[in-house]
Amino acid sequence: MTHSIARQAKMIITLLVSLFIVFGVVPNGAQAAIISTQGEIDIGRDVGKQLEKQYGLVGDPALEERVTKIGMNMVAVSERRNLPYTFKVLNSNEVNALAAPGGFIYLFKGLVDLMPSDDELAGVIGHEIGHVVKRHTVHQIEKNLLMNVGFMAVFGDRGIALQSLAMDVIMAGYSRSDEREADYLGYIHSSKAGYNPYSMTMGLMKLSSLDQHYQYDLFSDHPEGKERIALIQGYLEKDHVHPKAQLTADKKGAIVVDGTWKLPTITVLYNGVTPLYRAYETAGALYRVSQLAEYNPDTYILDYDGENIVINYNDIRILVITPEDALAYNTNQMELAGLYVDKLKEWDRKKL
Structure with a gap:
């Protein structure tokens, strides 16, 4: 028993040392965070550079200013205001939106074309800010780190490994609970910032009308989508929106x-x-x-x-x-x- 406990303790110490050396583990009270806020920002910035290289930006200063204004209006009422948020439009007709760690948020041109009003975009952007506020991508990266840290500690390059993990997590999509939490925050952010409280309902309804071969973060399948719309309707009822x-x-x-x-x-x-x-x-x-x-x-x-x-x-x-x-x-x-x-x-x- 004593030898078993000693071996387990040694393994835990080795794991923590590896995390600290390779990934910059930062203890954070009872809920120890593997990735610090600065680490989150660094990962997000690298992911953003990769996305911009892969898709390119639309290059429309007026559109970027408009999207940034909508986004910052909601950042001002969010629970994480101290991040270097950026809001950019990728030059792709794909109907999608992505939130890289640290507040680097990207809309695809196809989504902007589908949702031309500020209210519609507010619902989408508020949803993506929700993912950042709750660190959904970061938490999944941390889980993956715990499963793969031994290999990466020996063979991996920290920056490349983290960027690769982040891209894998973002492209794989979020869990149903994460999406619903982001939906709720999309509703809260857009409403508190003065946009149409039905923004999330309108956006999800519009996405539900698309062909389902599209793979987009906000709305992945019909049955789940209908449930998410029903949940938003419940929030509206609870808040007596009329x-x-x-x-x-x-x-x-x-x-x-x-x-x-x-x-x-x-x-x-x-x-x-x-x-x-x-x-x-x-x-x-x-x-x-x-x-x-x-x-x-x-x-x-x-x-x-x-x-x-x-x-x-x-x-x-x-x-x-x-x-x-x-x-x-x-x-x-x-x-x-x-x-x-x-x-x-x-x-x-x-x-x-």
């Missing part, structure tokens, strides 16, 4: 409802966006209005962009009225816009 968006009974249109109050039915596509999606955009905009300290129902204004009438509340866009919307109601755009505004003025924004 108004709500829902399909009509015949599923041919969508409505925005708040108790017994509802807006006229949305029945047509706009820029390829479904009626339900448009209803979520409107419901989210009205939720933002409900959070304002001051509210005046007479502040709804109409703008005309040369083709469509846009209903705004101050600088918050509520709904776009298209010629097709008016045709579906057998009326003109101005009359239909007036009908929507009249219903908006009847809305009790504090009703729960």
